[in-house]
Amino acid sequence: MRLATTTGLAVSALLRSKLRSLLTTLGVVIGVAAVIIMQSMGAGATAMVTGELSGMGSNMLMLMPGATQGMGGASLGAPLFTRDDLAAIGRECPAVRAASVMNVRSVRVVTGDENRSTNLYGVSPSYLEIRQWLTVMGRGLTEEDERQGAKVCVIGETNRIELFGSVDPIGAEIRVHDLACTVVGVLEPKGASTFGQDQDDLVLMPSTTYGRRIMGDDRIGVMMLSAVAEDRIDEAKAQVQSLMRQRRRVLEGEDDDFTVRDMRELIAIMGTITGVLTSLLAGVAAISLVVGGIGIMNIMLVSVTERTREIGIRLAVGARARDILAQFLVEAVVLSLAGGMLGLLLGAVGSYAASRVLDLPFSLPPMAAALAVGVSVVVGVLFGVFPARKAAHLRPIVALRFE
Amino acid sequence: MQAPREPLLSLRRITKVFGEGDATVQALRGVDLDVYPGEFVAIMGASGSGKSTAMNILGCLDAPTEGQYLVEGIPVESLPGDVLAALRNDRLGFVFQGFNLLPRTSALDNVELPLVYADVSASERRVRARRALAEVGLAGRERAHPNQLSGGQQQRVAIARALVNAPEVLLADEPTGNLDTRTSAEIMALLVALNRDRGITIVMVTHDTDIAAYAGRLVTFRDGLIVSDQPRAAP
Numbered sequence: 001m002r003l004a005t006t007t008g009l010a011v012s013a014l015l016r017s018k019l020r021s022l023l024t025t026l027g028v029v030i031g032v033a034a035v036i037i038m039q040s041m042g043a044g045a046t047a048m049v050t051g052e053l054s055g056m057g058s059n060m061l062m063l064m065p066g067a068t069q070g071m072g073g074a075s076l077g078a079p080l081f082t083r084d085d086l087a088a089i090g091r092e093c094p095a096v097r098a099a100s101v102m103n104v105r106s107v108r109v110v111t112g113d114e115n116r117s118t119n120l121y122g123v124s125p126s127y128l129e130i131r132q133w134l135t136v137m138g139r140g141l142t143e144e145d146e147r148q149g150a151k152v153c154v155i156g157e158t159n160r161i162e163l164f165g166s167v168d169p170i171g172a173e174i175r176v177h178d179l180a181c182t183v184v185g186v187l188e189p190k191g192a193s194t195f196g197q198d199q200d201d202l203v204l205m206p207s208t209t210y211g212r213r214i215m216g217d218d219r220i221g222v223m224m225l226s227a228v229a230e231d232r233i234d235e236a237k238a239q240v241q242s243l244m245r246q247r248r249r250v251l252e253g254e255d256d257d258f259t260v261r262d263m264r265e266l267i268a269i270m271g272t273i274t275g276v277l278t279s280l281l282a283g284v285a286a287i288s289l290v291v292g293g294i295g296i297m298n299i300m301l302v303s304v305t306e307r308t309r310e311i312g313i314r315l316a317v318g319a320r321a322r323d324i325l326a327q328f329l330v331e332a333v334v335l336s337l338a339g340g341m342l343g344l345l346l347g348a349v350g351s352y353a354a355s356r357v358l359d360l361p362f363s364l365p366p367m368a369a370a371l372a373v374g375v376s377v378v379v380g381v382l383f384g385v386f387p388a389r390k391a392a393h394l395r396p397i398v399a400l401r402f403e
Numbered sequence: 404m405q406a407p408r409e410p411l412l413s414l415r416r417i418t419k420v421f422g423e424g425d426a427t428v429q430a431l432r433g434v435d436l437d438v439y440p441g442e443f444v445a446i447m448g449a450s451g452s453g454k455s456t457a458m459n460i461l462g463c464l465d466a467p468t469e470g471q472y473l474v475e476g477i478p479v480e481s482l483p484g485d486v487l488a489a490l491r492n493d494r495l496g497f498v499f500q501g502f503n504l505l506p507r508t509s510a511l512d513n514v515e516l517p518l519v520y521a522d523v524s525a526s527e528r529r530v531r532a533r534r535a536l537a538e539v540g541l542a543g544r545e546r547a548h549p550n551q552l553s554g555g556q557q558q559r560v561a562i563a564r565a566l567v568n569a570p571e572v573l574l575a576d577e578p579t580g581n582l583d584t585r586t587s588a589e590i591m592a593l594l595v596a597l598n599r600d601r602g603i604t605i606v607m608v609t610h611d612t613d614i615a616a617y618a619g620r621l622v623t624f625r626d627g628l629i630v631s632d633q634p635r636a637a638p
Contacts, residue, residue: 002522005519005525016507309503310505312503313503313504313505313516314516314520315464315488315491316462316464316491316497316503317491317492317497317516317517317520317564318488318489318491318492318493318517318520318521318568319488319520320484320485320488320489320520321484321485321488322485323488323520395464395465396463396464396465396491397459397464397465400464400499400503
């Protein structure tokens with residue numbers, strides 16, 4: 001029998017019981033839609049992270065102590081940097097425009113009766129320029145502040161709201177880890193990062209104040225650098241690397257005991273992380289596709305039993321075993337393919353809605369769509385074969401006599 | 404008697420056992436039967452005499468437990484499944500007591516069914532199925548579904564389906580069993596005409612002597628054996 005005839009037969013058989021066909025394929029519809037939505041949201045999140053990281057300043061570099069380790073940052077245990085290192089970079093690396101300290105710890109901040117935990121950053125005056133971050137009230141940190149170890153700070157939007165509410169914070173005094181500081185500026189709000197971290201929940205103070213008055217240790221954990229231009233990032237990186245090897249006395253042939261990363265690497269790392277998350281979620285969604293397939297198998301088995309007489313009649317008038325096999329197999333495939341198409345549609349609409357609600361960029365990866373529909377065909381074949389074989393191997397007289 | 408001919412269908416020492424262990428039933432106990440081309444054979448017998456079982460074996464719907472079934476001298480058990488399917492498709496036509504039409508399927512589509520499996524093109528299927536329906540007196544009812552047709556009309560659709568592939572043998576299992584006397588007579592007249600005018604060999608199972616009287620030869624089964632086999636004068 002020809003495939004076209006078989007397909008026509010399958011479609012008309014399925015249309016004869018529309019509601020049941022729809023319910024049968026619902027599992028596949030949901031499975032495919034779930035896979036599509038997960039993939040689409042994953043792609044959206046990746047695009048967002050990438051955008052966010054590029055927004056941080058695309059010619060930014062990060063210098064961390066410790067050897068480079070896989071995906072994460074750097075290993076612990078290597079010596080921190082010193083102020084001399086910072087000065088040396090400024091002096092000896094022409095491709096580096098600016099270099100800033102970035103020491104971070106968690107502290108309690110107190111004003112009057114408000115009291116909360118936040119992140120305290122000890123940074124150089126150039127930090128905001130490197131991060132391409134502006135103040136919306138007051139001013140940033142100055143060379144003057146840095147030189148004097150001034151008791152001043154710039155606060156993020158979250159701290160402004162939590163500590164001051166509608167009161168003007170400029171000139172007010174807050175206690176940061178028992179150090180009274182004057183608020184001189186408020187940063188432009190950045191909102192939550194892709195991973196849900198509130199980027200505005202921070203207090204910046206001069207790195208000298210941080211080192212001498214908060215930590216009692218003036219060494220530098222992390223440095224943020226910017227290259228003079230985007231196309232000189234590699235040059236800046238090489239200069240910093242060679243300078244640091246020399247200053248930290250790394251022997252010829254030994255690995256660096258520090259790590260320089262640029263944004264492209266960070267973007268790639270973030271891409272890998274969101275990629276893993278996306279695959280994980282899509283994997284969960286794929287399980288529902290398998291469940292959908294089992295649903296099809298279940299109903300196809302019922303259908304074979306119900307239509308035993310029909311099979312008997314077909315065998316009696318000359319259907320071969322493979323004709324019956326093809327009939328039920330094609331029915332299962334048509335069913336799950338229809339489910340795949342419907343799921344694709346639902347998934348596209350769903351991911352568009354999700355991107356709206358979650359404020360993610362919308363994208364529908366064509367690969368995911370093709371895969372979901374392809375997989376739904378495979379599901380149809382895989383779970384259709386068993387019922388179809390059962391139908392094909394009925395003995396004609398047994399099938400005809402079946403009540 | 405005409406000159407000796409090769410039998411079209413022959414059963415040789417056929418036995419058929421159903422069930423297992425203590426529950427076994429011996430439906431056929433060694434049956435020999437030759438059907439020659441152009442014959443109209445009626446098989447009679449009480450229920451449980453084995454006549455329907457013999458019919459199913461003749462139609463390649465069931466296999467004997469022991470013995471040989473030959474179609475034109477070829478033993479059927481040696482044939483692969485696809486050849487058996489082809490045999491059912493274009494050499495044998497079936498008419499059942501319960502009509503066995505596909506429900507929710509038009510008369511035309513039902514009649515086309517054997518042609519679908521014979522790989523006949525859609526347009527030719529249509530033409531031949533219409534012709535077959537016209538031959539059994541159902542022109543104009545092509546679109547009707549089985550539940551919109553009377554019993555007699557349904558049996559005519561079934562006969563059209565059996566004939567559409569121009570088979571040599573028509574196997575009818577109680578073709579009038581579900582029909583009233585008048586309709587039965589019409590169906591029988593149709594079968595007799597097919598046998599007489601087109602030379603189609605007919606084997607028919609019935610338990611009704613009036614129906615059996617239409618046939619040219621009467622075979623009687625009892626307890627899984629043939630107890631009489633005699634020619635009849637054509638009516």
